[in-house]
Amino acid sequence: MDKLVIEGGVKLKGEVVISGAKNSVLPILAATLLTDDACIIKSVPNLRDTNTMFKILRSLGKVVEYDGGVVTVTSGKSINYIADYKLVSTMRASICVLGPLLGRLKKAKVSLPGGCIIGDRPVDLHIKGIRALGADVHIESGYVVAGAKKLKGGHMYLGGVYGSSVLATDNVMMAAVLASGKTVIESAACEPEVADLAEFLIKMGAKIKGHGTPIIEIDGVKHLHGATHTIIPDRIEAGTMMLASLITDGDILVKNVCFRHLGALIDKLEESGAAIIKTDNSLRVRKRKQLRGVTITTLPYPGFETDMQAQMMSLMSVVPGTSLFTGRIYPDRFMHVAELRRMGAQIQREGPHAIVEGEKYLSGAPVMASDLRASACLVLAGLAARGKTSISRIYHLERGYENIEEKLQNLGARVWREKE
Numbered sequence: 346m347d348k349l350v351i352e353g354g355v356k357l358k359g360e361v362v363i364s365g366a367k368n369s370v371l372p373i374l375a376a377t378l379l380t381d382d383a384c385i386i387k388s389v390p391n392l393r394d395t396n397t398m399f400k401i402l403r404s405l406g407k408v409v410e411y412d413g414g415v416v417t418v419t420s421g422k423s424i425n426y427i428a429d430y431k432l433v434s435t436m437r438a439s440i441c442v443l444g445p446l447l448g449r450l451k452k453a454k455v456s457l458p459g460g461c462i463i464g465d466r467p468v469d470l471h472i473k474g475i476r477a478l479g480a481d482v483h484i485e486s487g488y489v490v491a492g493a494k495k496l497k498g499g500h501m502y503l504g505g506v507y508g509s510s511v512l513a514t515d516n517v518m519m520a521a522v523l524a525s526g527k528t529v530i531e532s533a534a535c536e537p538e539v540a541d542l543a544e545f546l547i548k549m550g551a552k553i554k555g556h557g558t559p560i561i562e563i564d565g566v567k568h569l570h571g572a573t574h575t576i577i578p579d580r581i582e583a584g585t586m587m588l589a590s591l592i593t594d595g596d597i598l599v600k601n602v603c604f605r606h607l608g609a610l611i612d613k614l615e616e617s618g619a620a621i622i623k624t625d626n627s628l629r630v631r632k633r634k635q636l637r638g639v640t641i642t643t644l645p646y647p648g649f650e651t652d653m654q655a656q657m658m659s660l661m662s663v664v665p666g667t668s669l670f671t672g673r674i675y676p677d678r679f680m681h682v683a684e685l686r687r688m689g690a691q692i693q694r695e696g697p698h699a700i701v702e703g704e705k706y707l708s709g710a711p712v713m714a715s716d717l718r719a720s721a722c723l724v725l726a727g728l729a730a731r732g733k734t735s736i737s738r739i740y741h742l743e744r745g746y747e748n749i750e751e752k753l754q755n756l757g758a759r760v761w762r763e764k765e
């Protein structure tokens with residue numbers, strides 16, 4: 346296994362181009378199961394997770410070619426309705442093949458995703474939603490088994506104790522597009538990636554309204570055809586690069602971004618003292634004045650992204666003042682705290698809260714990545730720290746950040762890979 350080594354203290358400057366959104370690509374790739382026609386998806390990042398989804402589609406009978414950021418999905422022999430454990434257990438997002446398999450074949454058997462370090466990842470809302478379309482669903486030997494003679498549109502409320510569910514909304518949408526009649530999803534997830542999936546489904550011939558809002562209406566159709574689609578930019582990669590500029594007191598132009606996908610983060614960074622200048626589809630990010638601590642509560646979109654909480658905690662660890670973090674989506678998503686403490690961060694945990702007292706500096710140390718966004722948080726801390734930081738288990742990082750070493754090196758960072 347490799348580890349990433351960072352010699353901190355360089356002010357990052359220059360330009361970085363953001364890749365396509367991982368959390369948009371994965372459900373859109375799953376949606377290609379809804380047709381035998383060819384689908385062409387552009388701006389697909391080369392990630393561990395996207396390659397896992399290619400393998401899952403191939404195991405289900407699809408032919409998947411990937412070249413230069415473009416994926417072409419066509420049909421091989423018949424589609425298999427079973428997504429097996431060994432692939433699904435490596436990536437929770439694989440659950441999003443449940444909806445299209447059910448929509449297309451009226452049956453699906455998808456392994457329950459493995460556990461997840463960021464917190465409990467139930468699928469009760471996925472099951473509630475597809476049951477509302479008339480499917481029989483039960484759990485059997487670690488699989489979600491679903492079937493229906495026919496699917497009919499239903500009216501459902503899909504909010505859970507932690508708010509709306511991104512992939513449950515995706516799964517219900519992908520089953521409902523081929524159901525007969527109208528489906529209304531209340532408390533649908535509003536994330537840009539859900540809206541991007543809906544846009545792809547509409548290009549395939551689906552009839553969807555309200556995507557990006559809490560009420561999505563779908564009129565089922567008989568057939569969906571192939572389509573070509575370009576994935577939206579990855580707002581979490583963009584946010585991570587924005588923080589890389591601020592934590593190193595740098596000056597970075599982040600290109601290929603969609604401002605309105607970053608509203609909560611931009612608001613908080615400006616409150617803290619950042620200067621964020623918007624031009625075309627780029628953001629120039631640097632400090633306007635000495636940054637100060639802020640209060641962060643993670644909420645469903647358009648609230649502050651849970652996937653940016655760990656990265657923001659790195660920044661607040663080296664900003665004067667006190668910051669309060671509250672996790673309303675994953676209350677235990679604090680695996681990165683222990684590692685930041687090894688670098689000198691002053692963080693106190695209390696249930697879903699973490700209180701950060703900013704320090705003058707962090708010191709480089711050997712640390713361990715525990716999940717995708719925690720590994721990004723440690724990269725940011727390493728860029729700012731005095732001395733050398735080595736981050737082990739960086740396969741977590743490779744799940745969601747395309748060519749991150751190269752992108753950081755081009756901004757002046759002293760970062761390289763070593764064998765563990």
Ligand code: EPZ
Nearest residue numbers: 368438465466467468469470471505507510511512652674
């Ligand atoms: C998506 O996961 C993202 N993954 C996650 O990003 C992201 O953190 C999450 O949404 C929240 O924004 C992808 O899109 C591939 P949820 P998802 O269902 O859909 C609870 C990353 O780093 N819940 O929106 O699985 C759940 O426990 C990843 O890129 C239920 O209670 O998340 C959580 O508390 C990590 N019942 C809340 O809802 C359910 O049936 C939101 O989860 C489903 C979820």
